[in-house]
Amino acid sequence: KVRAVSRTRDFAAEFEVGNVLAAFSANLQVSQDNSAFRELTGPVAALGEYRFEFRLVYGVEKSGALKKDQDIGMYVCRTDSSRGSAFAKYEVQVLNREAAKHRKLSAQQYRAFHEASSDGASSWGWCPSFEGGNPIIGLNLTKILDSAQGWLHHGALRIVCMISIVMGLDKVETAEVESDAQRGVCESFKALLDSKHFADLTLKVGDEHIRVHSLVLAARSPVFCAMFSAGMRESQxxxxxxxxxxxxxxxxxxxxxxxxxxxxxxxxxxxxxxxxLQAAHRYAAGPLVKKCTAALSARFTVETVSERLELADMIGCTVFKEQCLEYMRQQMPEVQETAAYERLVERRPG
Known part of the structure; x- marks a missing residue:
């Protein structure tokens, strides 16, 4: 059978606005030809022939004074003139010093962005300057500038901007018969595990005993293979x-x-x-390690990442350790303020 597979390219960047009050006051760029709003241009995503810009929108009085109690907005704008529609999905996340209070807004599906010179829609988002548009509800300058609210990071407003663009569609031929055969093999091995027929090895884990087949473990794990090949006590x-x-x-x-x-x-x-993760790493189940670290890194917070790094270092999981360090590099000022980071420094000063 033939399966259609989309090729996508992703872009992610952080939009940081330092000295927020001064930056908003000095900016004169009108948003969407609506003089009641101004906008700051943030990260630019240049992917292939397409170019997208993220823009931060806020309200002003006729005098130009800031409307501090009016909710701000964010939107994505296509600015290239390449012909045809570009399909994209986007997300913005306004960062709070408390991770649980981050404001995350994301498109639920891919949208068509027309070229900038056309009459079609080339901008989408949460924007009060759009006709009938909605802002980021409940987030305004008064709250942002209140240090107790947690929106300023050493004086800067930080927004993570992400976009995924469809670059094309490919047709992939798949062997359905082979897929059915592979599924059959997996089902047969599951039945073998469940039945315990011909099991020749016991795993003693605490008070429990698990009967398994040494050949299966040796074939799937280089650690078990070495254990059973070297005449170790376990193999005897x-x-x-x-x-x-x-x-x-x-x-x-x-x-x-x-x-x-x-x-x-x-x-x-x-x-x-x-x-x-600890079990998969111990017995060198690489694909399973990858799934575990992906799930854990997606849930990192400034409060937990130091503990995760300590565990990664303790078990020697290099991949997970690098993921922890990368997150910490991006959030270091906030991470350093946590009790978990202080404990990490005390226990592992190196």
Missing amino acids: EKEVTINDLDVDAIRELISFFYTGDFKRETLENDDSTLAL
Whole structure:
């Protein structure tokens, strides 16, 4: 069968407005030909032939004075003149010093942006200067300038801007018969695991005993392969004792070794994901490590990232450690103010 696959390119950048009051007051750029609003141009996404700009909008009086109690807005504008529509999905996130208070707004689907010279829509977003447009509800200059509200980061307003643009469609031929055959293999191995037929090895995890097949583990894990190949005690006694890993995580790891799958709900909270990451890293299940670190890094906050870094360093998971460090580099002033960061520095001063 033939499957249509879209090619997309993504762009992400941070829009930082320092000395907010002065920047807003001095700016004279009118928004959407509406003299009641002005706008600041932020990050520019140049992807292939397409060019998009993020713009921050706020209200002003006829005298030019700022309307501090009027909600601000953000929108995305296509500014290139390449012919034809560009389909894009976008997101903005206004950062608060408390991660739980971030204001995140995102388009739920890809929209058509016409070239800038056409009569069609080339701008979309949450913008009060649009005819009938809506702002970012509840976020105005009065609140932004109030340091107790948490919107200023060392005096700067910070907004993360992201956009994904469809660059084209490809047709991919897939072998349906092969897919069915692979699914059949996975189902057969799951049945083998469930039945315990011909199981020749016991994993002792705490008080629980899990019967498995040493050949399957050796084929799927270089760690188990080395253990069973080197004449180690475990290969002689047909028993492996694991005292420092979670039993549910080990069960999911074993399921992954047999079927290439695991319970997706395991990744829905940090505790179970961290437990699975430790097990997957210990036994070199690379694809599973990647899924765990992706889930964890998507939920980083300034309060938790230091603890995640300490764990990554402790278990020697380089990929996860780099993800932690990258997040910390982007949020370092806020991270340094947390108790978790202080504990990290005390315990691991290097």
